[in-house]
Amino acid sequence: MAPAAAAAAQPAPPSLSLPPSQFARLQPHAYLLAHLSPPPSSNQPSIRANGRAPSQFRVTSANTGSLTHTNGSAVVRLGDTTAVCGVRAEILHTEDIASWSVSRPTPASSSPTGNKRRKLTDSTAKLSAESENKEEDGDDESQIQDFSLLVPNLSLSTGCAPGFIPGAPPSALAQSLSHQILTLLHSTRLVRAEDLRIWYQPPNLGPEELERHNENEQMDVDAPQGEVDLEKNKEIKAFWVLYIDIMIISLAGNPFDAAWAAVLAALRDTKLARAWWDVDNEMVVCSDAVSEARKLSLRGLPISSTFCVFEADAASGWRAVVIPDAEEEKELDDSTRKGIQRRWVLADPDGYEEGLSQERICVVVDKEQDGKGKTVIMKLEKNGGWAVDTKELKTLVDISAQRWEDLKQILEQC
Incomplete structure (x- = not known):
């Protein structure tokens, strides 16, 4: 009986099975x-x-307006992956653009096409408007790319995932994601160049002044003199440059979808102050009134999966x-x-x-x-x-x- 009792008191042999956490590793x-x-x-x-x-897909949540020192911001959480995006707008004068003098567009009213457009029939004018929209889209894409009006930058914060240590240089993943976001912004033409332009409209000087200033120029008899002169003298003095900063504060897979959703939400939240050209001081002046700020008129809502x-x-x-x-x-x-x-x-x-x-x-x-x-x-x-x-x-x-x-x-x- 004693040997049997001793055998019964011995512990059972350990199980050979692994818990799921160890099996997964x-x-x-x-x-x-x-x-x-x-x-x-x-x-x-x-x-x-x-x-x-x-x-x-994982549970997705978004919140905008979290950063008060930006023109627009958003926080998007995709499961355990979290991206924070802030949009800062700065003014770029055309005088500071080296290629502006050679790339300056010709006003539509001074071109033969602009003069003939007023004489078109209704059906032809509709086709002309469609072609004009296509030209405007191409102009948007060229100006935004040539002058780098959209500047995205993605960074992976320290501790967002194992392997991201303090003091390390920007990883290849961060540089690749920044390039992908910039390419997608250009290919989708999400932001319109018209929203980023700061125009200067000269005042209407009246018929006598118009006749004196344009005595050597032949006016189009089919259009009002004031309209032709205003269209001709209207010019772009500056652009808004949008610096789009994205930070991945928690990385648990699929950072591109989270970063792009944060960029979309932040751009939808972005407001630009009303700006105009001050002739006396020769500088761009912005209004402090929040009610006069305007949102971006984005072109569509491209979603990444x-x-x-x-x-x-x-x-x-x-x-x-x-x-x-x-x-x-x-x-x-x-x-x-x-x-x-x-x-x-x-x-x-x-x-x-x-x-x-x-x-x-x-x-x-x-x-x-x-x-x-x-x-x-x-x-x-x-x-x-x-x-x-x-x-x-x-x-x-x-x-x-x-x-x-x-x-x-x-x-x-x-």
């Missing part, structure tokens, strides 16, 4: 694959390690069956097909999933505000692999369109 690929590919007999859907469905592709390791034999013939795969039932899935497209990847995927897709869409709600693809970028085909890209565009609706409501509420 030791075998991250197998850990995520175990969630996405459950046994067919369990009848459980594919679910990610963070509890989301493959096409589900990022996806990553997670592929199963067929060599490890983890419920992955290689089917050599596509016809044989079509004949399989649903339960068997569930066990042979070898890759998943994950929306809004977190930091854990980004480290396990190599192929990434970024889709930027916008919707027309004409009542039809047609989806317009502003950017479609895929890098790191060739697993996603045309059919899956169309599905990702549909998911991005739904994401546009959700994020639009969030930005309108802030």
Whole structure:
């Protein structure tokens, strides 16, 4: 009895199983694959390690006007990734632009096209207005790019994620994200150059003065003299330059979507003071009245959605069956097909999933505000692999369109 009692008092041998936290650190690929590919007999859907469905985005929140020393600011939180954006506006005089004298646009009223436009019929004038809008869009893009009127800068704060230590130089990730944001600002033509121009309109001197100053110039008889003279003498004296500073204070995957959403929210919150050219002092003067400040008239609302592709390791034999013939795969039932899935497209990847995927897709869409709600693809970028085909890209565009609706409501509420 004594030996039996002693044996019963001995502790049980330790279990050979690992807790989920250690399993995730030791075998991250197998850990995520175990969630996405459950046994067919369990009848459980594919679910990610963070509890989301493959096409589900993280909870998003936005807040504007948090920084009082900026013209516009926003804080956007995408799961555990948080981005803070502040927009500062500064005045750039045309005298300080070296290429301004050679790139100065010719007034429309002084060109033959401007004189003939007044004599067009209604139907032709409509086509002329459309072409004029296209020219204006091209002018917006050229001036904003040539004079660098939009200057984004993204930085990753110390401690936002492991590996970002104090005193380190700007990382390649921060420089890459800054360039992507600048490229997207230019390609979408989000900010209009007209909102950034500071004009000088000379006063109307009257018929006698106009006749004396323009005695050597032939006026257009089809247009009022005052209109022609005002259009001719109107000139740009300065531009507003928008410095867009973004800081990622918490990085847990997908920093581009969070940073771009913060830029959108901050630009929607940006107000520019009423500015005019003071002839006596030869300088730009701004009004202190807050009521006279105006918001930017942004062109659309492009929303970015990022996806990553997670592929199963067929060599490890983890419920992955290689089917050599596509016809044989079509004949399989649903339960068997569930066990042979070898890759998943994950929306809004977190930091854990980004480290396990190599192929990434970024889709930027916008919707027309004409009542039809047609989806317009502003950017479609895929890098790191060739697993996603045309059919899956169309599905990702549909998911991005739904994401546009959700994020639009969030930005309108802030």
